[in-house]
Amino acid sequence: MSDKALFEYACRLGDDSLILGQRLSEWCGHAPMLEIDLSLANIGLDLIGQATHFLKLAGDVEGKGRDADALAFRRDVLDFRNCLLVEQPNGDFAQTIARQFLFSNWQELLFRDLTRSRNETIAAIAAKAVKEVAYHTRFADEWMVRLGDGTDESRGRIAAGLDWMWRFVDELFEVDAAIAPLIAAGIGADVRALRTEWDARVAKTLADATLELPKPRRATLGGRAGHHSEHLGHLLSEMQFLQRAYPGATW
Amino acid sequence: MVSALSVTVSLRDRVLEILSAVHDPEIPCISVVDLGIVRAVRDGAVVITPTYTGCPATIAIEASIRAALDRAGLADMKIETTLSPPWTTDWISEKGREELRIYGIAPPPRGAAKQSLREQAAKCPRCGSSSTEELSRFGSTPCKALHRCLSCREPFDLFKCH
Numbered sequence: 204m205s206d207k208a209l210f211e212y213a214c215r216l217g218d219d220s221l222i223l224g225q226r227l228s229e230w231c232g233h234a235p236m237l238e239i240d241l242s243l244a245n246i247g248l249d250l251i252g253q254a255t256h257f258l259k260l261a262g263d264v265e266g267k268g269r270d271a272d273a274l275a276f277r278r279d280v281l282d283f284r285n286c287l288l289v290e291q292p293n294g295d296f297a298q299t300i301a302r303q304f305l306f307s308n309w310q311e312l313l314f315r316d317l318t319r320s321r322n323e324t325i326a327a328i329a330a331k332a333v334k335e336v337a338y339h340t341r342f343a344d345e346w347m348v349r350l351g352d353g354t355d356e357s358r359g360r361i362a363a364g365l366d367w368m369w370r371f372v373d374e375l376f377e378v379d380a381a382i383a384p385l386i387a388a389g390i391g392a393d394v395r396a397l398r399t400e401w402d403a404r405v406a407k408t409l410a411d412a413t414l415e416l417p418k419p420r421r422a423t424l425g426g427r428a429g430h431h432s433e434h435l436g437h438l439l440s441e442m443q444f445l446q447r448a449y450p451g452a453t454w
Numbered sequence: 455m456v457s458a459l460s461v462t463v464s465l466r467d468r469v470l471e472i473l474s475a476v477h478d479p480e481i482p483c484i485s486v487v488d489l490g491i492v493r494a495v496r497d498g499a500v501v502i503t504p505t506y507t508g509c510p511a512t513i514a515i516e517a518s519i520r521a522a523l524d525r526a527g528l529a530d531m532k533i534e535t536t537l538s539p540p541w542t543t544d545w546i547s548e549k550g551r552e553e554l555r556i557y558g559i560a561p562p563p564r565g566a567a568k569q570s571l572r573e574q575a576a577k578c579p580r581c582g583s584s585s586t587e588e589l590s591r592f593g594s595t596p597c598k599a600l601h602r603c604l605s606c607r608e609p610f611d612l613f614k615c616h
């Protein structure tokens with residue numbers, strides 16, 4: 204197994220968590236209720252913790268002396284490997300919940316699978332994080348139901364949020380040439396095999412929320428190859444500002 | 455866990471005693487040893503494991519352990535981190551559980567880590583009543599949820615099963 208493929212895979216896992224963690228941290232102090240503020244900040248912290256572990260692995264595999272901070276704060280936008288879903292702007296609370304709902308249900312299945320990875324570090328990170336992600340899924344599922352089966356206003360907003368985020372779902376289940384060898388080697392998860400269970404979970408919660416499954420639409424892909432929406436650049440300019448302006452600054 | 459051949463019992467005991475005085479900055483009632491994050495004392499190294507993935511106290515805890523070792527004249531003892539096997543709340547000692555309860559944090563039930571999300575009434579750390587309700591699943595730190603006792607009406611933190 205080439206180190207390059209493993210570096211790539213660790214970056215994908217780490218970047219998904221890092222970018223969504225950064226997005227959620229934007230809610231800190233702005234959420235509609237104190238309980239939600241705490242929840243979103245805590246979920247963001249969990250995700251940034253995952254990112255720290257995965258990016259450390261990436262740096263170790265690369266062997267060029269880059270640690271998790273260097274990869275998070277001094278990489279250019281084209282080198283980020285996160286899926287497009289996580290870089291989508293928070294929008295209103297409903298849009299944030301729709302994004303979390305789609306992502307956490309996916310990440311929980313992914314990590315459950317990765318606990319059996321032949322790479323010990325990936326397996327250990329996944330085993331640790333999967334229990335935390337189960338909390339994220341439950342939080343998002345419950346809010347889907349509350350908003351969907353709520354008022355006309357909340358229902359309209361969550362339906363719109365879901366409709367927007369839906370176009371980024373197919374990318375979560377994409378397998379490309381860069382990681383196919385890792386799947387064959389039992390290191391990476393074959394996300395294609397997770398789709399049926401993910402579909403069933405999502406359909407059940409949407410039924411509880413009295414929401415309809417969004418209409419299929421053409422998938423928007425490209426994040427894994429570094430083709431991002433303009434939103435990611437803006438996110439990074441804020442997240443990376445300090446380390447760019449004062450390289451190596453410590454607290 | 456500990457190789458008796460490579461480490462003298464006295465050094466291991468001494469290190470554990472030193473670390474028994476190092477506390478979690480966010481839950482100061484409990485030492486890092488009773489919290490179950492000290493995995494091993496090897497020749498020349500202390501092996502620790504993080505609690506929650508996103509716990510911001512992880513770095514502070516490591517710094518406190520470093521300082522305590524340095525003060526005790528063990529500056530060349532390294533600190534190594536391991537992720538496997540993952541920490542669960544089952545690693546918290548009985549003494550640690552009781553210290554949490556006295557401090558006002560309901561300790562996680564034993565063995566619950568295997569079925570972490572099963573609904574279970576938390577026991578009020580103040581009056582012992584099981585008639586309690588969850589107010590918020592996410593609390594003041596990543597490891598806690600906020601509950602309320604329906605008997606004595608006091609709100610309290612629950613150390614999440616993990």
Ligand SMILES: [Zn+2]
Nearest residue numbers: 578581603606
């Ligand atoms: Zn009580």
